Amino acid sequence: MAVFRPRQAKAHRRKWGMSDTGELHRVLEIFVPMLATVVVLGAVLWALHYLLLVRPKTLKSSQRFYRQLAMLGVTVVGVLAVILALPVAVETRNQIVQVFGLVMTGAIAFSSTTVIANFMGGIVLRTTGRFCTGDYITVDGHFGRVTERGLLDTEIQTETRELVALPNAFLLGRPVSVVRSSGAMVSVELSLGYDVHHAKVERLLLEAAARCGLAEAFVQVRALGDHAVTYRVNGLLEEVKRLLTMRSTLSAAVLDVFHEHGVEIVSPGFMNQRRLDPERLVIARSEEGFAGEEAPARTVPAEKVVFDKAEGAKRQEKQREALARRIEELTEAVAEGEDEAQTKSLKAELEAREAELRALDEKVKAQKEEQA
Template sequence: MMPTHLQLWLPLLVAVIFVSVVIGVLRWILLVRDSTLTAEQRLPRQFALIIVVLVGAIAIVLTLPVSESSRNQVLALMGVLISGVIAFSSTTIVANLMAGLVLRFNRPFRTGDFIQCNEFFGRVSEKGLLDTEIQTEQRHLVAIANSYLINNPVSVVRSSGTLITATVSIGYDVHHQKVTRLLEHAASNAGLEDGFVHVVELGDFSVSYRVCGLLTEVKNLITAKSNLYRNVLDSLHDGDVEIMSPNVVAQRPTDAQQRFIARADKRSAQPDDNIDSAQENVAFDKAEEAEKQEQSVLQLQQKIVTLAEASRTATDAEKPTLLRQLENTKLRLNSLLDTQAHDKAEK
């Protein structure tokens, strides 16, 4: 009688022990062994471990010493619970969690990137599991739910460069070649590369021109736009081109030869292209710091991998030096990760 009873429970006991050992070993390999992993790098490993736990739970259920109908009922209950969680996720915290996983895997943007989602615009300062934090031009911190980012189009300013544009309307009495030359000169003075001009609309009273130029240092996006607008004004006014609708003639009596052009103050003849140069440093300070920290972590991790590979192939004389460098690099990385965790806790 006793052997029969043991035979019934032995598969379950073996399955529990096997699943526990596998989960413990995988947890040590994926999470515990490498203490230098960032929260973003640990996330896919934690997700994989959750899948292993679910598979292990199903394996344990299949070895239960009960009838087949009872096992099917338990499996059905587990399926209902998982389905309920997924269904409930469409409008709850789990929705943002799943959206956060999608953003981590797809990586449509990085910390420090400029993004725009509908009316929200700013630099990414933090990427969480439930929401993404951006810093706006007014230095405000805005937390956007990850599900909102998934369900709406997100435009990302490329780190390699972006086009800065300005649109202006000029009367039909000015030839387009002259306007094009002046606007291209404005783009060049604004520090933009490969400037060009498009005619975008032929209106009833004026022609709409759009001047574009490539900005390679995207961190100065706000300043670059202001500089382009300023140089457009200066270039057109210096070229004796009036930026005003011809309808002004019908609005007030004036001499047909009179020009409505703002003249620069002779007392401040020096160029003011850098008047807004410090705006980004103030407006996006947290996003800038977050980007620097993330880059530092990646660089230290890459250095650890390089030193570890070098120490394995080094000679006996070189190995102690490489090992010391490896240990110091790990200490620096751990200190940086502790600082990041402390900053998040204080937030």
């Protein structure tokens, strides 16, 4: 078997008029355009990432979302530019471009009902602003507080402290009930026999609502059944974060008020189940010292335990927005400042606020990593 030695290789190149320098130039001519495209693309992506996402310290979540979309578009265009710069024949390059286009088209077609649908749903939900972080929402039987609004889904925390991820397409295709920040209606429904006059029932229900501190309370007669009348008391709760606690408090107040006034809350068939003295009232014995008084605070508020993540997310978002506004105000004041001493003081506060904002972002990031 013949061995191809270095001397023979050099002689071979001299025979055909080739040299080491010429071969290097040829290789560079082939690969330099592609390498230059990759280097330029990397530099452009790094610069855009720094200018759009890293450098600005006062970006809101919605602004960051749209800038991430722009980065995604630039990345797709960059990949296409690298394909066009490949050192291959024109026909081969066109085939690669066609394959890339088919892959993108196929991905969009096959994912249109899932990923793309959720992606577009996230854009629509953010654009319309149907709800914000910390809001109470109800959708298709799911009730809870919004903890996070993501690109593909929205996370809520339910009454049982569970975290439920709802796809954005799911939220977009169904009616979403949002509790307004200005106040929420709290109601309790009960049924009483026809032997109790409705005027007395309405008065007692209004008294229970007033005892809970609900505003603009009113009573409705919901139904006239075969054996009982159904009533509902409604009141406006201005501090919506106490929604769960107030529902329980209102129910307890209704029991207390009715028992204090000697009104039994029993089913129409109660007397048919056991024999009772007609003069005996079916009223639970109140604990000593609590008769006619509000129930003591024996437990922590339900919202503090159930919606801890939602409450924290809302508080952090408000804190971040306040810091962003203050940093923007300080930046403008420093730019327009004429007094050197005042400008120095403003710069010091600006640096402190920026440090506080960075610390808040790091804290949020750490919490997400712990939960992951």
